[in-house]
Amino acid sequence: MTTFVDRVELHVAAGNGGHGCASVHREKFKPLGGPDGGNGGRGGDVILVVDQSVTTLLEYHHSPHRKATNGKPGEGGNRSGKDGSDLVLPVPDGTVVLDGKGNVLADLVGEGTTYIAAQGGRGGLGNAALASARRKAPGFALLGEPGQTGDVVLELKTVADVALVGFPSAGKSSLISVLSAAKPKIADYPFTTLVPNLGVVTAGATVYTIADVPGLIPGASQGKGLGLEFLRHVERCSVLVHVLDTATLESERDPLTDLDVIEAELREYGGLEDRPRIVVLNKVDIPDGQDLADMIRPDLEARGYRIFEVSAVSRHGLKELSFALAGIVAEARAAKPKQEATRIVIRPKAVDDAGFTVTLEEDGLYRVRGEKPERWVRQTDFNNDEAVGYLADRLNRLGVEDELMKAGARAGDGVAIGSEDDAVVFDWEPSMAAGAEMLGRRGEDHRLEAPRPAAQRRRDRDAERDEADREYDEFKPF
Template identity: 40%
Template sequence: MSIFVDEVTVEVTGGRGGNGKVAFRREAHVEFGGPSGGNGGHGGNVYFIGDEGKNTLIDLKYNRHIRAKDGTHGQIKGMHGANAPHTYIRVPLGTIVYDDKNQLIGEILYHGEALLIAKGGKGGRGNISFASNKNQAPDFAEQGDLGQKFVAKVELQVLADVGLLGYPSVGKSTLISVISNAKAKIAAYHFTTLSPQLGMVRVQDDEFVVADLPGLIEFAHLGVGLGIQFLKHVERCRVLLHILSMESDNPFDDYQKINKELELYDEALKDRKQIVVANKMDVEGAKEKVDALRKELKDVKIFEISALSKEGLEELKHEIVNVLKEIPKLKPKESTRVYTFSEEKDSPFIIKKADDGVFELSGEKLFQLFNRIDVNNESAIKRFSRQLRELGIDDALKEAGIQNGEIVRIFSYEFEYLE
C-alpha cells in the first residue's frame, strides 16, 4: 500500500558552471603562443516533469536534496568544457511548486510537461575569451557561476475532472469502484478513504477522471478530521458530484453543512458546478427522503442511484459528460517567479557597517561577480577591483563615510581601503 504524501519541502540546487581555463599555446614553430584556455560548461538545470502514473509526492519525501550536476572545466587548446546534463524529477499531475519566498514557480497539469525549478550556473570564461589588443596574453580566467539553490515547497492538488463530495460512508468509494477502473477500499465506517483515489470513466467516445476524496465532516475548514487535506484537493476539480445518502436522518441538512464547509474554506467554491446525487435508493424510506429533498432544493436536479445495485449509473455518467463539455479546462496558476537578480539594476550592491566596524558589501549581482574570480590570482583580483569601480562602489564607500585604511569585507574576502 503506497503512502499518500501531498506536501513536502525539498532543497534544490542547480549545477555550478565549470571553471574557465588559463592556458597558453606551446607549439613548435609558433613564435608567439597566445592564450588558449577554453570556457567551462554550464551547470545542469533541475526540472520537475509531469507523470500521469504518479499520484503522490512520496518520492520527494525520501529525496529531500535534489542537485543537478556541475559543468566540466575548460581545457587547453581552446576546448570548452561540456555542459552538464539536466536533472529531471518525475512528479504527479497537479504538483504546485513555490520558492523560499513563497512565490509561485509554477504547476504541472499535463503528462510530460517540464517545469524549470532551479537554473544551473553559467560556465566561466577561459583566458582565450579575454584576449584583446590591450591585453594579448591575459593570465586569468573566470570561475563558473553557482546554480540556484533554495528550499522549495511542493504541494499536490489532485487533478480530476470530477470530485466526489459528501460525508463519510455516503457511498463514494462504492460509486467510484463501479463506474471507473479505480479499486477503492470500501467499508461502513468513517474515513475509509485516507487518500484520494483516482479512476478513469469511459462513456462511449468520451472519458473523464473522477476522484474519491477523503470524507468531509463539519468544521473541516478548521482542520477537523481530514479537514484541509481534503478541501485543498477540491479546488482543482471542475465538477463536484455531491452525494447524499438516503440512510441519513436529514439529507438536506447534510447538503447544507457540506456546502457551508466549502464556502468557509474558499468562497469561490460556492460557485463550482455541482451535480446532486441521492445514493442508496434501495434502502427503506429512501423515496420519501428524496421527495422531501426535492421540496427543499426546488431548482436542483437530483439523480437517484444505487451504487451497490448499479441502478441509475448510466444516466448519471451521461450527465457528467454533458456538463464537462460546457466547463473549460483548468488554466495554470500564474507564476510570479522571474529568473533574474532581485536587486534593481541601479543598486547592484548593498553597503552596511558591521558590528566589528568593517564595511560589508553584499548583493546578488556582487555575489555573482565575486564567485567568478580566483582570489589566488593577482590578475583576477585586479580585474575584480576594476569591476567594483565600474559599479560605483568607490564613490558609495566614500558616501558611507569610509576612511583611509579601514577594512572592507566582500563575503569571505577582506581588503584595506586606500584612496
C-alpha cells in the same frame, strides 16, 4: 506503508559551473605561444516536468534530496569543459510548486509543462577568453559559479472535472467504481478511502474525469481528520457532487445536516463558491433509504439543487447522473477562454539603472548589491592577485567606485559585496579606481618579454648584491 503522497518538501541543488583554465600554449620552438585555457562547462539544472504516467509524489517522499551534475573544468589547448547534465524530475499533472514561505512559484498543469527549480551555475572563462589587446597573457581564469540550492514544496491538486464530496461511508467509492473503471477499496467502516481515487467516465461524446475526495468531517478545514490534506484536490474541478447517504445507521446524522456540514467546510476552505453543485441521494435501493429520499427531496429542491436518486448496487439512476455531469463539464470547458498566442513583453532597462545599489548600514558598513558585482565576486579566485586586480577594474568600470564616493565612503571603510550570508568584505581603498596600482602592469607575462643582454644581467645582479650588503651592515647585530 505509504502508497500515496500529495505533499513533499524537496531539497534541490543545481550543478556548479566548471572553473576556467589558465594555460599557456607550448610547442617545439615556440615555448610561450600565448594563452590557450578553455572555458568551464555549465552546471546542470534541476527541472520539474509534468508526466501523465506519474500520479503521486511518493518517490520524492522517500528521496527528497536531488542534485544535478557539475560542469567540467576547462583544459589547455582551448578545450572547454563538458556541461553538466540536467536533472529532470517527473511530477503529476496538477502539481503546485511553492517556496518555504508558501508563495506559489509555478502551477504545473498539462503534459510536458516544465519549471526550473534550480538553475545551474555558469562556467568560468579561461584565460584565452580573457585575453585582449591590453591583456595579452592573463595569468588567471575565472571560477565557475555555484549552482542554485534551496527547498521547494510540491503540492498535488488532482486535475479532475467532477469531485465527489461527502461524509465517510456515504458511498463515494462505490459510485466511482460503477461510473468508471476505477477499483477503489470499499468497506462498511469510516475512512475506507485514504487517498483520492480518480476515474475516467465516458458519456456520449464527452469524456471526463471524476475524483472521490475522502475524509471530510466537521472541522476538516481546520485540520481535523483527513479532510485538510485532501480539500486541495477539489480546487480544479468543474462541478461538486454532494453524495448523501439516505440509509445511514447513525442516529445523530441525517442527509440535510450532512449537506450543511460539508458546505460549511467548503466555505471555510474558500475558493469554491462559483462551482455548480449537484446532490446525489445514494442507497435508494434500500426501502428506508427511498423513504428518506422522498422526505427530504422537497427541501433540497427549495434550496435550488439538482437532485439525482441513485444506487451503486442496482445501478439505478446512474445513466442520468453520468450524462448530466457530462453536460455541465462540457459547458464549463466551452466557457473557458481560449488560449491566446504568447505575447512577448519587452521591458527596456531604465536609463538611470546602474545595475547595482550601494547602501550604508547601521554598523557603518557599505553594502553593494547587484547581479553583476555579486556574480563577478563569486567567479574571482582571491588567491590570485591578478584575478583580484581584474575584479577591481571591472567594478571600477561598472561605476561602483564612484557610487561609494557619492555615498560618503572613505579610505579604510568596510565594504561588503553580496548578501549577509555570503558577502565578501574588505577595507576600501580609493586607489582601486586606477586598478593597476595594486599589481603594476597587470596582465603582462614577463616570460614573453625580450631577454636582457648578459652584461646587463650581470650589472643588475651586482647591484642587487650590493644593496643586500648595505642592508645587512645597517641592521647587523652588535
